[in-house]
Each structure stands twice: as C-alpha cells, then as structure tokens.
C-alpha cells in the first residue's frame with residue numbers, strides 16, 4: 562500500500578512515544594484521536610522544561626523566575642492566537658477547553674438575553690454545545706431551536722434559513738461533527754446569523770486539529786477549541802472572540818487575574834483577555850499548547866488536512882466493502898473529516914471495541930457525547946475510528962482485520 566501523501570509519516574510517528582507501546586504482543590494502533598490525540602516529544606519536553614527550569618506563578622512576581630514564566634506563558638498565548646488566525650492576541654482567552662469556552666459564552670452572553678430571545682443550535686452538536694444552552698434556557702427562559710440533519714449527515718441549510726429570525730441572538734454550530742465527520746459551511750451559516758443581527762459561535766474542537774483554521778475567513782464571532790485534541794496537553798484550550806464583543810460581555814468566573822480593583826461591595830474588571838481568566842491558569846498546559854501549535858505549524862496544517870482526507874477516503878472505501886456495515890456521515894471525503902463512525906448489524910459497538918482491543922486497535926464505542934445525533938440516525942451507539950497525522954493505511958487495515966475477527970466471533 563503506497564502512501565500518496567507528502568507527509569513524512571515515519572518521521573512524525575517517531576515523535577510520538579506512545580506509538581512504541583505494544584498490547585497483547587502487537588504494536589498499538591491508535592484510532593481514537595477524535596477523543597484525544599497522542600502527544601509528541603516536543604510538547605512533553607516543553608512542559609517538562611517549564612517545570613524543571615522556569616516554574617513560578619505568572620503575572621505576579623517581580624523576580625526573574627516569575628518573569629520567565631510569564632514570558633513563556635504569554636508567548637504561548639501568542640502562538641495559539643496566531644494558529645487560529647486571531648487579529649490580536651488579547652482576543653484569545655485561555656480556558657480548560659471547548660466545554661469551558663462554550664459554557665463561558667452561554668453564561669456571559671446569556672446575561673444580556675431576555676425571555677423569548679432565541680438560540681439556534683443543531684441536532685449534530687456535542688453535548689458541550691447542547692447542555693450550556695439548555696441551562697441558559699432554564700435561567701433566562703430563552704427559546705432553543707435546532708437545525709436538522711439530512712440522511713447523508715449534512716445540515717439542512719433551508720431549515721437554518723427558516724429558524725433564524727430577528728429574535729435570534731445566537732447561532733451555535735460545530736465546525737466538524739465528532740460523530741458524522743461533517744464539515745459544516747461556517748461562512749454561510751455566519752452570514753445567515755449576521756443578516757438577522759445574531760452572533761455566530763463555532764465549536765472548533767474537531768476542526769482545529771485537522772485543518773488550517775482562520776477565524777477571520779470563517780466570519781464567525783467566537784471559536785472554541787481544545788488543546789488535547791491537537792497534540793497539546795489536556796485541561797487547556799481556547800476561546801477566540803471578537804474584541805469588541807468580548808469587551809461588552811460580563812465575566813464568567815470571579816477572582817484572581819480577572820480583576821483590576823476589588824472593594825467590599827464591588828469590583829472593576831481587568832482588560833482582555835484577563836477579564837475571562839480567573840485564578841491561577843494552567844501555565845504548563847498553556848506552554849505545552851504553544852509547543853503543539855509550533856509542532857503542527859512546522860508540519861503544515863494543509864499537509865495534515867490532505868493526509869487526513871486520504872485516510873478518510875481509504876477508510877470509507879474499506880469499510881463500505883464490509884457486509885452488514887453502515888457508515889454514517891457524508892460520502893464525500895472532502896466534506897468528511899477526522900472520524901469514521903459505523904454500525905455493524907451483528908455486534909454491539911462495545912463488543913466490537915473490546916475485540917479490537919485484543920488486536921491492540923484503539924477505537925471508541927458509544928454515543929460520543931452526542932446523543933441527539935445518534936437518535937437522529939436510529940442507532941444507540943456507534944464504533945468510531947478517528948485518524949490523525951501519525952496514522953497510516955496499515956492502521957486502517959488493522960481495524961478492518963479486527964472487524965473480520967468480530968464477524969467470525971459474532972455472526973452466525
């Protein structure tokens with residue numbers, strides 16, 4: 562199987578020490594990067610170097626060690642801001658990840674909403690982009706609407722046009738579905754939102770690791786993402802937002818770095834981005850995330866995207882050849898990124914994942930924290946293989962071999 566990609570996958574694989582592991586006497590085949598990616602040595606070492614040589618709290622000390630820590634921390638913020646195409650570094654708020662970023666938005670934007678104001682989401686959102694808006698609905702009596710998904714896994718854009726009205730304040734949508742792999746037309750969606758005076762929020766958890774992201778070109782107002790899915794550490798991620806909107810918003814959490822002045826009855830908030838960063842931040846995680854942005858930029862995000870697309874096209878072809886297998890999501894690999902979710906009519910996804918584990922193949926089974934989209938397709942769960950820059954066609958062949966083992970064990 563000749564790889565056609567220009568990505569030097571062998572060299573990349575050497576950067577990821579976890580790929581040296583073996584289970585049951587077989588080399589690990591990691592096909593769960595959609596849940597969390599493996600980490601390259603460059604990221605691991607950046608964190609270790611910070612703890613070994615530069616550790617102190619940031620923004621507070623006037624001694625050299627703290628100044629070094631602050632410089633490393635802010636330099637990392639700058640790298641991450643550039644990685645997503647932010648105009649200004651102050652537009653990049655560091656959070657624990659996509660979930661926290663979306664909760665921040667639902668809370669802080671929600672403070673300005675009134676009963677009857679509308680939020681439009683979609684059926685394919687991750688729970689992180691469903692639940693915060695349901696919580697807001699309870700708090701502020703807002704109205705929540707959802708754009709449906711067609712049989713191939715595309716958003717019904719005609720429904721979007723009808724659901725977004727002049728009462729709509731927020732349109733929130735995932736860039737890439739973590740179950741279907743659908744790549745959504747954000748520019749078009751943002752235009753519909755803006756034509757009605759609404760804000761457009763994008764959940765970038767599954768796109769940021771896999772394609773070059775430029776928030777300016779996307780035309781959205783907010784963009785949320787997680788470090789751990791893009792070669793970075795867990796517990797760190799970001800929220801990009803337009804400065805002029807962030808300036809007007811209420812803070813989310815109180816305390817620590819987010820204040821300028823505190824009095825007994827009231828306080829004044831700090832400037833951006835610190836207004837949204839209460840408490841001691843995940844300093845080492847931020848530095849690790851900066852190293853992940855450097856790593857992916859050095860590889861080249863266009864190459865990563867091309868490599869992913871080739872693997873998705875190959876995986877789709879091989880999975881479609883399997884009798885009794887239903888593959889969810891768009892058929893066009895150009896509009897299908899990162900994940901391959903499927904249902905086998907002779908075994909439950911949990912059994913499939915367990916058999917795959919005996920072959921050292923790591924896949925995910927379940928609803929992938931997106932129950933409404935599973936319901937939409939009439940499946941309680943799926944088996945999901947997700948690919949990344951260190952995967953090869955041989956990894957997908959190992960998965961297909963494991964499916965054949967499942968068939969031998971379960972079909973009768």
Ligand SMILES: Cc1ncc(COP(=O)(O)O)c(C=O)c1O
Pocket residue numbers: 595596657658659660661687689690735737738739764766767787930
């Ligand atoms: C589309 C999507 N949104 C949000 C999340 C939540 O990300 P995190 O758990 O890093 O906050 C995920 C994680 O799987 C996801 O795939």
